[in-house]
Amino acid sequence: MNLFQRYLAEEFAEDYEEGRLSRRDALKLIASVTGSLIAANSILAACAPPEETVTAPTDGPAIPSTIQPAATSGVSVPAPAYGTVMPDDPAIIASEIQFPAADGTSLIGYLAQPSSGELAPVILVCHENRGLTPHIQDVTRRLSKAGYVGLAVDLLSRQGGSAAVGEGNVPGALGNIPPDQFVEDFKSGWQYLKHLSFADAEKVGMTGFCFGGGVTWRVATQMPELLAAVPFYGPHPPVEDVPNIHAAVLAIYGELDSRINGGIPQIEEAMAANGKFYEKMIYSNADHAFHNDTGTRYNAEAAKDAWERTLSWFEKYVRNT
Numbered sequence: 001m002n003l004f005q006r007y008l009a010e011e012f013a014e015d016y017e018e019g020r021l022s023r024r025d026a027l028k029l030i031a032s033v034t035g036s037l038i039a040a041n042s043i044l045a046a047c048a049p050p051e052e053t054v055t056a057p058t059d060g061p062a063i064p065s066t067i068q069p070a071a072t073s074g075v076s077v078p079a080p081a082y083g084t085v086m087p088d089d090p091a092i093i094a095s096e097i098q099f100p101a102a103d104g105t106s107l108i109g110y111l112a113q114p115s116s117g118e119l120a121p122v123i124l125v126c127h128e129n130r131g132l133t134p135h136i137q138d139v140t141r142r143l144s145k146a147g148y149v150g151l152a153v154d155l156l157s158r159q160g161g162s163a164a165v166g167e168g169n170v171p172g173a174l175g176n177i178p179p180d181q182f183v184e185d186f187k188s189g190w191q192y193l194k195h196l197s198f199a200d201a202e203k204v205g206m207t208g209f210c211f212g213g214g215v216t217w218r219v220a221t222q223m224p225e226l227l228a229a230v231p232f233y234g235p236h237p238p239v240e241d242v243p244n245i246h247a248a249v250l251a252i253y254g255e256l257d258s259r260i261n262g263g264i265p266q267i268e269e270a271m272a273a274n275g276k277f278y279e280k281m282i283y284s285n286a287d288h289a290f291h292n293d294t295g296t297r298y299n300a301e302a303a304k305d306a307w308e309r310t311l312s313w314f315e316k317y318v319r320n321t
Contacts, residue, residue, distance in 0.1 A: 001033075001034060002178075002179055003179060003214065003218075003235060003237075003238070004174065004175060004179055004182075004211065004214060004215075004235075005033050005034065005175045007211065007214055007235045008029075008030075008033045008129055008171050008174070008175050008211065009030045009033050009034055009040075009043055009175075010043075010259060011129070011210075011259075012026050012029045012030050012033075012171070013026065013030065013043050013044060013046075013047050014259055016044060016047055017047045017048050020296075023044065026040075026044060027040045027041065027044060029168075029171055029172065030043055030044070031172075032169070032171065032172025032173075032175065033171060033172050033175035033176075034175075035176070082142075082303075082304045082307055082308065083142075083293075084138055084142075084293075085138060085141040085142050085144075085145045086141075087137075087141065089141065089145065090115060091114065091115055091144075091145055092112055092113065092114060092115055092141055092144040092145055093112070093113050093114075093115050093144075094110070094111065094112035094113075094137070094140070094141050094144065095110075095111060096108065096109070096110055096111075097109050097110070097111045099188065099189065099192035100188065100192070101157075101184070101185060101188045102184055102187070102188050102191075103184075105157070105158055106157070107153060107154070107157040107158075107185055107188060107189070108132070108153075108154040108157040108161045109132075109151055109152060109153050109154060109189055110132060110136070110137045110140050110151070110152040110154075111140075111149070111150070111151050112137075112140045112141045112143065112144035112149070112150045112151075113144050113149045113150075113198055113199070114144055114145075114147055114148075114149075114198075117198050118198065119197075119198060119199075119200045120147055120148055120149045120198060120199065120200060121147075121148050121149070121200050121203035121204070121205070121314070121318045121319050122148065122149045122150075122151065122190070122193050122199050122200065122201050122203065122204045122205070122318075123143045123148045123149070123150050123151075123204070123205045123206065123207060123314060123318070124150075124151055124152075124153070124186050124189060124190065124204065124205070124206040124207075124219070125139060125140050125143065125150055125151065125152040125153075125206070125207060125208065125212075126152070126153070126155075126182075126186070126206070126207070126208030126209070126211075126212030126213075126215040126216055126219075127152060127154070127155070127162070127208070127209070127211075127212050128209050128210040128211050128212055128289070128292070129170065129171045129174060129210060129211040130162075130167060130170055130171075131154065131155075131156055131161075131162025131163075131165065131167070131170040131174075132152055132153075132154040132155075132156075132161070132162045132163075133162070133294075134294075135292060135293070135294045136152050136209075136212075137152065139152075139209075140152045142307070146311050147319075148314065148318075148319075149193065149196070149198060149199045149200075151189050151190075151192075151193060153185050153186055153188075153189045155174060155177065155181075155182055155185060155215070156170065156173055156174065156177075157185070159173055174211065179215075179218060180222075182215045182218065182219075183215075183218055183219050183222045183223070186206070186215070186219050186223070187219075187222075187223060190204060190223070190225070202225075203227065203318050203319060203321060204225060204226055204227060204318065205226065205227055205228040205229065205230070205247070205313075205314045205317065205318040206219055206220070206226055206228075206229050206230075206247075207229070207230040207231070207232065207310060208231055208232065208234060209232040209233070209234070209289070209291060209292065210232070210233060210234060210288065210289055211234070212231075212232075212234065213231035213232045213233055213234015213235070213252075214231070214234035214235040214236075214237075215234070216229050216230070216231040216234060217229070217231050217234055217235070217236050217237045217249075218237050218241075220237070220245045220246075220247045220249060221237045221238075221241035221242070221244045221245055222241075222244065224244070224246045225246075226246065226247040227246075227247055227248065227317050227318050227321050228247050228248045228249075228250075228313055228314055228316075228317035228318050229247040229248075229249045229250075230249075230250045230251075230252060230310045230313055230314070231249070231251055231252070232252045232291055232306070233252060233253050233254060233257055233260045233288050233289070233290075234260070235260065235263060236251075236263050236266065236267035237267075239266060239267065239269075239270035242267070242270040242271060242273075242274050242276065243274050245271075245274075245276050247317075248277040248278075248313070248316075248317040249271070249276065249277065249278045249279070250278075250279050250280070250281065250309065250310070250313045251264075251267070251278070251279070251280045251281070252280075252281050252283075252291075252306050252309075252310070253280060253281065253282045253283070254282070254283050254286035254287045254288055254290045254299075254302065255282055255283060255284045255285060255286060255287075256285065256286065256287040256288075257286075257287050257288040259288070260288060261282070264280065264282075268280070281306065281309060283299070283302040283305070283306065285299070286299045286302040287299070290302045290303060290306075291303045291306055291307070
């Protein structure tokens, strides 16, 4: 299995252990990623017995209650408005778009820009393992409300788009796409933005969540033009690729997310050994996917603080570069 297949399989196994997926649903999802029911059975056989309550699967576990943000090294935190930005908000213009990929196919995206039409820096957005959902569209609009041109790329464009694939089939479809294609599709999105009069594409950052956090890390290893990256609780890239990172990276984690947090020491060591600019935030009593306000693991305090720090990071390393 490649990095993302392993990530997805482990996530569904964790959902089974914690009672968010039945064994049947977990087997189906893991098999869709691994291509093997035998492998799926083997993965679940190593899991602890699940909790009794089975709820709808999400990209994250139970709702945490309080937050004690870890310290950072002097990045100022602005106080922007936080929360849902509606598609008809007069401060923005947002819509679904299509743009060309490097291989000549057509990609689907969601583009949001400040309605002023003034030149604005660019932030690329990568979705979770549920595809380009209304929540990710909302996150993209939040970026435009903060003064950026936001572009979320649907990584299932070649399969007709996330909506056409269907929520239950999205993880398996993503798991069967070569990881480098994710990178190329975001590069294509960035190239497209270069031709828009309101996009200052030379000032570019990226953020992503869960699976999308892993994609954000990977793009950072293959896109030297990327100035800043904020991966939310995503699997880190192969450490041998770290020397290629040019972006200033702020990695966001939840304290309770032991599966992802197990990789922190390795990536931290690799970033330090290669002289990369890296900071992390670990939120106490927050779990995987705590930023997603449509999921059961949402932590409002952690999400608000993390978003403010994300905007501060982009302000410093993208807008003011």
